[in-house]
Amino acid sequence: MAYSLNNKIFALLTLLLLCFNCKNETEAKPTEEKKEKPELIMHKPSEMANFMNGMYAYNMQIKQQIINGEIPASMPLDLMKLHSAEMSNGHARTPVWNSFVNVFIESQQSVVDTLSNVELKERYNATINNCLACHKTECTGPIPKIKKLLIQ
Ligand code: HEC
Structure with a gap:
């Protein structure tokens, strides 16, 4: 009983971790691109x-x-x-x-x-x-x- 509950929790945790992983992968690219472009234009005095x-x-x-x-x-x-x-x-x-x-x-x-x-x-x-x-x-x-x- 206790063993199968632990197993379920373990399976759930693994699933959650996998989810975070995919999220990180898909989000990583846009933020990297964002960082590079606008800052070069900003500091020129008007x-x-x-x-x-x-x-x-x-x-x-x-x-x-x-x-x-x-x-x-x-x-x-x-x-x-x-x-x-x-x-x-x-x-x-x-x-x-x-x-x-x-x-x-x-x-x-x-x-x-x-x-x-x-x-x-x-x-x-x-x-x-x-x-x-x-x-x-x-x-x-x-x-x-x-x-x-x-x-x-
Ligand atoms: C009618 C409004 C107005 C008057 C009059 C005015 N200023 Fe300004 N001043 C501004 C505004 C608005 C900015 C921001 C301009 C910008 O960043 O494009 C500014 C910016 C500046 C800055 C910063 C420039 C920088 O490097 O960012 C200085 C220094 C300055 N003013 C000095 C003066 C002095 C000295 C006078 C008078 C001889 C004066 N201002 C009169 C509105 C005014």
């Missing part, structure tokens, strides 16, 4: 990310000029790219983006407006605060880095 890094570098330079007492007079960035550049996955021109982008463009242009009667440092810091305003909802990662652009 056109927008490149442009953002360009704006960062430009404003770092302007900050240094202002600290040195110089008056920056040229703004070589093509800010219209903000309306056209392709963005990376997960980012888009949301209503929030649209509500911030033109305000930002105007403030960035005002930094080199030599006829303005607002103090240069104030115009510059307002620009950086506009970077931060959009970043608070649209892309929080670079916020600590952008804060370093502010002139204390």
